[in-house]
Amino acid sequence: MKKFFALITLLLSFYASAQDSGSIKGLTLDENNVPVSGATVHIESLNKGVVSGFDGAYIIENVPAGTYNVVFSYLGYETITKSVSVEAGQTVEVNVVLAESTSMLSQVVVTANKKPQKMTDVPATVNVITSKDIKEHVGFNVGELAAREKGVDFVRTGVLGTGINIRGFNSAFNSKNLQVTDDRLSTLIATGLPLGTFATVTTDDIEQVEILLGPNGTLYGPNAHNGLISTRTKNPFTSEGTTLALGGGNQNVFTARARHAQVVSDKFAFKFHFERSQGEDFEYVDSVYVGTTAYKELELDRRFDTQKYGAGLYFRPTSSSELIGYYGHSNNNNLAVTNAGRNQIKDWSIDVAQLKYISKHFFANVNYTWSNTDDTYAINQRTQNYVSFINNGFSEEEALARSYTEQWFPTGPDTGIVLPRGAVFKDASQRFNSELQYNNSWGNFDLTVGAQYQLDMADSKGTYLLDEGGIDIGQTGFYAQTEYSIPSSGWGFLLGARLDKHDLYGSNFIPKAAITKALGEGQLRVTYGKGIAVPSILNLKGNLFGGLVLGNGEGFTLSDGNKVSPLDVESINTYEIGYKGKIANKLFIDANAYYNQSENFISPLRVITDAANGVVVTHVGDKPIDEVVPGSNGAVVLTYQNFGKVDTYGFDVGLNYYFSDAFRATLNYSYFGRDLDKNDPANDGNLDGQVLETELPVNTPANKLALGLHYSKNKFYGSIFGRWVQDYDFFSGIYTAAETQDLNGDGVDDVIENARNGRSWNYGPLGGFTVDANVGYYITDELSVGASVTNLFNAEVREFVASPVIETLFSVELKYQVNFFKKKSAIN
CATH class of the missing domain: 2.60.40.1120 (Carboxypeptidase-like, regulatory domain)
Structure with a gap:
């Protein structure tokens, strides 16, 4: 009872x-x-x-x-x-x-804290390329839109190739900015380089691109070091319909794309997308030097093509949860710039498979990546190999055949030996990623906790890695982030931390903190964040030219008893203050100032032996060197080491003025500077007793300025965008792009413009001024035509090393968008 x-x-x-x-x-x-x-x-x-x-x-x-x-x-x-x-x-x-968002104050972003937030609530500097920007972009390379964002170094290496860097220390082999797509890594497995055009997504399936400036390693882990680029694709539940696009332009560019998304019921929806793009790069040949003699790149193929497709199935078990399955594929042929010359990419394919669960409090994600190529090769090395045979009397046929794997070293008038100098890069690498996250809110207190696991399974088939039997390297990360807000006063507080454990470089702690204050129609913030850039598998396990170059993942023992420590992570601590919001009627601002402390850079290749005095490598890690590299006596070994400490600083300002809802003007300005202690021997990258600017090159312009006008109303849209990049020096690997200068103060110019410098030709500093424009018109509600011009006035601007002057590029595109299954709801 x-x-x-x-x-x-x-x-x-x-x-x-x-x-x-x-x-x-x-x-x-x-x-x-x-x-x-x-x-x-x-x-x-x-x-x-x-x-x-x-x-x-x-x-x-x-x-x-x-x-x-x-x-x-x-x-x-x-x-x-x-x-x-x-x-x-x-x-x-x-x-x-x-x-659709037109004002920066009303934009919603996801990347910063892994949850939807208004732009003004995010304690970070975030650039957003919106779905409207993408829809009005003509062409297949959405990366071009990054040139219009503040704080971003955008470079173009040709018709197809583009690159993004954030806050300094760019290079021709840059992996310091993490790129993700739908919560999966968009990077190559062995090198850590961003996928770029290798990505499996297509333009018409992209919902939004978010570019975070500064480190964000707490939630995303290693290599969200200087910044993070996150691409999010469209959900078929909210993007139902069919898109067909055909485009073409100069340089024989042609693109054909298709996307279809359909809602089957309130539980199921699906999408699939396809793209085929092709063209021919500018007529440019990079000089290959053998001694002081320049040769043309061997059998250079300037044609490029990329083919990609993918499909996603979406299931909603409840109204507030979603299960997503995705598979994507891409195949690529093109030219790619590296620190040691250009690569001829031959049928390099990427496959990804993903299963993701999202609900109000839980997030789970598993994905797998496959990378495959058998015929890609280093053009510079292959050309040197070819020349070594031709110059010593071998036939053209034999020289071409042997140029992929060997180099001839003469020992006498008619004698010589064959050196293993492989130019071919094979890849059969794989990667597994998983993440589990829990988040909840209690009043004004938010909590996010999670764990991530990554297993890299690198396999170069013995062409450039110490990977007999493959290389398996795992890493695990645990993170937690708390946020507390006081709505009545406008104050907000964030505290986060991450612990990463890596099989080779041990444990790392990555903290993050922020204080925010709502001021009027905006937010003032003060933040601190740490980031780490990890050595790539190539840095750790490389094996090039028969053991001449070895990765430093386990350290070395020398015959004199000295030891060379294994590589550790490069770290950065960033302190930032910023404000974003409305400062006057129709005028919006997003500004920041930051100070970075960076240390433990990965050095250029260093010779760690002294064969003339009997100092050789005896062990790699705890293994004798002849067991690691059969036949090697360790007399000459080059590898990587950590060195250096440098402080950098700068600020970014973005202004948007809305003349009307349809017409706005944009102004972006960025400044970057650094302090390098030339009296600190730790900053001596090549151990020659002098600290030079070239040993820790920032490879970033001190000043960048951009101005744009955007119009979109009814059936017409268009924009014009001018971008000025102050001339700046760039040193990376064998390449120099710099003005004439005396680096060490001895009265002799070490760098000479428009002349051979070492193993490359120095065309002078990078930078310049260009104007881009695009225009479009909706012929009907479903059919539109658009045109774009890059470098409208054909300014002579070279944006990167080993790359041509970027001439005017124009393209025209016809796009048809229709929804045969449209379901409308009426508001009563």
Whole structure:
């Protein structure tokens, strides 16, 4: 009987509570009256919310009687806040129409804290390339839009090749900026280089690109060092329809793309995409020096092509959870710049498979990457090999055949020996990644905790790695991040930390902290973050030219008893202050100033032996060198070591002025500087007793300025964008692009412009001024035509080493977009 009365009492209490509360329901639609599925509807003061369903409908139940600010948000759309009064026992209907984001204050980003947030709530500098920007972009390379963002060093190596760097220390082999796509790494396995055009996603399937400036290693781990580039693709539940695109331009460029997304039911949706792009690079030949004689690159093929496709299946077990399966493939042929010459990429394919689960409090992600090539080769090395045979009387046929693997070293007039100097790069590497995350909120307190695991399985088939039987290297990371806000005063606090454990370079602790203050229609922030750049598998396990160059993952023992320590991570500590918001009617600003402390750079290749005095390598790690490299006596070994410490600083300012909703102007300016202690022997990269600028080159312009005008209304859109990059010196591997100068103060010019410098030709500093433009028109609601011009006035600008002057590029594109299965909802 007591249990019965207890049950009755409990039911009565629930009933009384229900009588004191009400509900909020409605529809979330876009400007075309189409349901927006997956929009977040949130009552801030109660920290209570839901996600809209397949038909755009939502309902929040058990809302205590009162008046609340209800926030409606979705990625790529403006955030709307409505004041809603709830009466006890009643349901109030609130329908909203979400418009595509035009103001930076209303943009929603995901990358910074791995959850949707308004731009002004994010304690970091984030550049956003929106779905509207991408839709109005003509061409297949969305990376070109990064040239319009503040704080970003954008370079072009040819018609196809583009690159992005953030906050200094760029190189021709740069892996310090992590790139991810839909929460999976977008990097090559053995080198850590970004996939770039190797990525499996296509332009028409990209929802948004977010570029974070500064380290973000706490949530993303190693190599989110100077910055992070995150690409998010479209969800078929909210992007149903078919897109067909055909384009072409000079340099024989042709692209054909297709995408289809369809909602099958309120539980299932799918998408697939395809792209074929091809063309021919500029007519440029990089000089290959053998001694002081220059030769043309051997059998240079300037044609490029890329083919990619992918498909995704989306399942919603509940209205607030989603299970996603994705597979993508790309195949590539093109030219690629490295520190030691250009590579001829031959049928290099990337395959990815991913399974991801997302719900209100849990996130789980597993993905697998395959990388395959058998015929890619280093053009510079192959050319040197070829010349060695031709100059010693071998036939053309034999010289060409043997140039892939060997070099001839003459020992007499008619004698010589064959040296193993392989130019071919084979790759059959694989990578497994997984992540599990939990997040929750209690009042104004948010918690995110998670763990990540990565297993790199590198396999060069013995062509450039010590990988007999393959190389398996694992790393595990655990992270936690807390956020606390005080809405009444506008203060916010963030504290995060990560512990990483790597099989070769041990454990690393990565902290992060931020304090924010709402000021007017904006946010002031002070942040601290640490980042680490890890040695690549090539740095750790490289084996080039028959053991002449070895990676330093385990250290070396020399015959005189000295030891060479294994490579450690490069680290950076960044202190930043910034403000983003509205400073006047129609004028918006996003500005930051930062100070970086970097140390433990990975050195250029160093000779660690002294054969003339009998100092040779005896062991690699704990193994005799002749067991690691059969036949090697360790007399000459080059490897990498950690060295150096340098402080850098700078600021970025982005201004947007809206003349109207359709017309705006953009101005971006960035400054970068550094302090290098030339009296610190730790900064002596080549151990010659002098610290030179070339040993820790920032390879970044001191000043960058860009101005753009954007117009989009009704059926017409267009923009024009001018970009000025101050001339700057660039030193990377065998390459020099710099003005004439005396580096060591001995009165003799060590660098000479427009002349051979070492093993490359120095064309002078990089940088210059270019103007890009694009225009488009919607012939019908479904059919549009667009055109774009890069380097409109054909300015003579060279943007990177081993690369041509970038001439004018123009392209035209016809795009057809239709939804045969459109389901509309009407607001009553």
